[in-house]
Each structure stands twice: as structure tokens, then as C-alpha cells.
Amino acid sequence: MPPVAESSLQVKADFPIFKRRFGGRELVYLDSAATSQKPEVVIEALAEHLRKHNANIHRGVYPLAQEADAAYDGARRRVAEFTGAEPETTIFTKNVTEAINLVAYAWGRANVHRGDAVLITQMEHHANIVPWQILCREREATLRYLEIDEHGEISLDALQAELARGDVALVAFAHVSNVLGTINPVAEMAARARAAGAVSLIDGAQAVPQMPVDVEAIGADFYAWTGHKALGPTGVGVLHGRRELLDSMEPFLAGGDMISSVDFQSATWNELPAKFEAGTPMIAEAVGLGAAVEYLAGLGMERVRAHERELTAYLLERLSQLSGVRPVGPPEADRRGGLVSFTVEGMHPHDVAELVGRSGVCIRAGHHCAQPLMRCLGVGATARASVGVYSQPADIDALIEALAAGREIFGL
């Protein structure tokens, strides 16, 4: 099998972790859907902030504090620009989980009523399931699921039928599935939700790192994503919200920085986005994320998408050539993001991951925080290989070789 042509992006050298060796072997990192590796510019931006510009924000009047303010606000502007959003409606959260919980608590508790429904899909991550379970239980609402078909895709007709029941207060769905790789028609889904009077929330954790995302064009009411999967540090996520909704909502967490003034018995809320950022935020991490999106914008997200599509097609092709290996999700790379989950007949996914790990190949195995989806697929777990901007066809060749060696150990 000849390797595919040199892939369109060649940026591994920008990522210092790839200098490491594991038992003399190179690192073959195919777990970018769990977290991405970090380019030197991000590591440097984070360190530089801590080294030279560290002070708390929105409090100090001295020059160093002003530098810290400028760095944090500048990071927000860069992040908002990267996703086509406004800085004031771009809220930094800890991660996607916190962003979704913010909406579930601050919007959901005031706007989901007894007898209403929250509609999600069978392919959601636990972060986009459990907050809605809790909300629905509290509000005596029902949680309904859009089913996936045999290719791991949902049908717009089914969405339409659910919305036509007239009780849906909120529709929440992944932009790109972290297990199936499915790219959902998010703009169309958000438009249909709006037409039916429902609010929409998109979990963009797997989309923002690998394809152009313009939240204004998509038109969802809430769009959440996280920094650490998009070449940034851990501890910083993003929630983009529609201004009227954010204005109408009560705060999620209360404390410092989110207030306008505090009296003995009451307080008034700060303006957006500070209203939803109680306490000292993740300043250095936000600065690191600013550097990450600048790096991604420099590569060009169209190119990033083309690169990952090409690698995904190659990954699907090579996996399909191994007997007993069954990929799940859409059959064509055009309809999926940069990951492929698969099962190996006669081998449990954990054994697959453990065995390829011996060759320095990092893949994920388990339920990927999507246990309801695993039940739909009729498996307990899958193995998952996922690519990033730094991935190369040779990484996939290494996985295939390691898989073949693992199957041999199992006598398959």
C-alpha cells in the first residue's frame, strides 16, 4: 500500500511534544479529539504572560494591571473574531461542560416549564445529556432524543416532526459527533428550531478545532466550544450566546467581577460578558487560547479542514482493509470530521488501545462519554483514532501496522 501524497499541512515541527521519544519510538498521536497537542507559540504566549504581564484583571490601575487587562480582553477579541462572534457575547468558561451547564441553569430554569420538552440527539456527549436530564427532572419537563440512522446521521424530517409537536423549548446537538464523526447540518437545524419557537444550543467541541465555524452564519442561540481541543490550554472554554437571551438571563455563578454594585441585601449585575464570568477567570489560559486561534487562523481553517478530510479518508480506507475491523459512522469522509471509531472482532477496544500503545500509537478506547450512543450502536465501547493539524499519513500507517501486530498477539 503506497502512502498517500504528502498531506497539505506540514506543521509537526511547530509542536515541541513530537520531539519526545517513547522507548526510542516517535510519538504517534491519534487522540486529538480528546485533547490537541500545543504549538510552541501557545506555550510561549502562556509562559510570556505569566513571566511578564501577570496581574489580576479589572481591578488594578497600575500599568502592569492594565497590561493584564489588555491581554485578557485582547484574547477575547481574537477568539470572537475567529468564530465570527461579538466579544461582548463571547463568554469564557472552564470548558464546554461548564458552558452547557451555564445555559441549563441560567436559561433553562427560567424558561423550561412543566410539560415542555428538551430535544437532543442520540449521539450527544454526556456533557450535552446530563445537564438536560437534571433540568428536565427539576422542571417536570421531558427529555426526548432524535434517533440516528445506520450511518450515524440524524434526519431533518425527524427534527421537523419533533418540533411540530409544539412542546420543544430547547434543541441541543453536537456540531460534530465525538464518536461517529458525523457533521450535523447545524445551520439548518438551528433555523428549524427558531422557526418552531425553540432555542438552540450547539456543542462545537469537535468542530471549531478542525473546520471554519462562523457562529453568526450558523445562527444558533448558544454555541459552546473548548480551548484545549483547539490547540489551546486546558481550563478555558467559550460560550457564544445571542445577546437578547444573555441579557434576559440571571447569572449562573455569583461573586466578584460579575456585579455592578453590591448592597447588604442585594446586588445588580455587570454588563456582558462579565455578568457570566464570576471570580478571577483563567487569564493566562485565555491568552494562550488567543494565541492558539491566531495560529489556526494563520494556517487557514479551510486548509485545516481539507487536511483533516484527506487524513480521515485515508484512515477510513486503511481501517476498512483490515479484516474484522468495522468503522462506525458515515461512510464518506466528506460527511465526517477528523476521527474514526471502530471495533475489532475478537478484541476488546481497551486491549486494542493497550496493544497499539506499545508501539507509541495513542488512541482512545471506551464509551467516549457517550454511553447512550454506545447502546444505540450495540457495543459497550469502541476504539477511536482522531487526527489534528499536525497529523500525517505516516501516523495512520503506524496505527495500521500496530493494529496488525496486536491482532497477531491475539491469534487473529
Add this chain to the structure above:
Amino acid sequence: MDDLYRDYILEHYKRPRNFGELEPHDLEAHEHNPLCGDELGVHIRVRDERIEELRFQGHGCAISQASASIASEELKGMKLEQVGTLDADWMLELLGIPVSATRRKCALLNLKVVRGAVTGDHAWPA
């Protein structure tokens, strides 16, 4: 020869002893491994305060299936009061392979299930 996936481990994985249903049974329990979502259940028939017969049900990785299979042969005939005293070391020594911290629960799931059925203690074996 692989350190972890030794021949006897793979042999127990592919042909696990004492798997299936056991009817009638006196004791049963069902547990899952939060790491991977794997599930394991057990049926136990008791006679004279001993495990007369037992059967495991469920699916899992080579480590969890082989552990259950190997343990089942030791558990058969064991006094119930002794089951409560079995700890993680008992299982890991029986297994005889170096189990990493992340795979430890795979190896201990069967003991958790059996102890749960016999003593009602559903904690992970220490």
C-alpha cells in the same frame, strides 16, 4: 511473548470458564466498570455455607474476562466467610501479570461482583 497478554490470559479470554447463566441460584450481583462501561454479573449457588457453583455473565476486555475465568476456578468450593476476606492482592497474584493502574479495575471487577453478591459490600476491592 507479551508481558500482559500471555498465552494463558488469552486462552481464558477466548474460552472463559464458568460463564453463562446458573438456574436456580441463591445469590447474584451485577456491576459495571465506569472506565469502559463494561458489565459483569454473577450467579452463585450455595451449599453448606460454601460456593457450590457460580457463573459469570457479561462482556469485557481480555484482562477482565480472564480475571473472572481464573478467579471462578478458585472460588468454586470456597467458604462464603472467606470470600469477604479476599482483597485486590489475592486477585492480582492469581492473575500473575503486571497490571497497570488504569487496567486495575478491569482485573478487579469480578471480585467486586462476587463480594457484592456474597457480602453485600459493593466497594472496589482494596
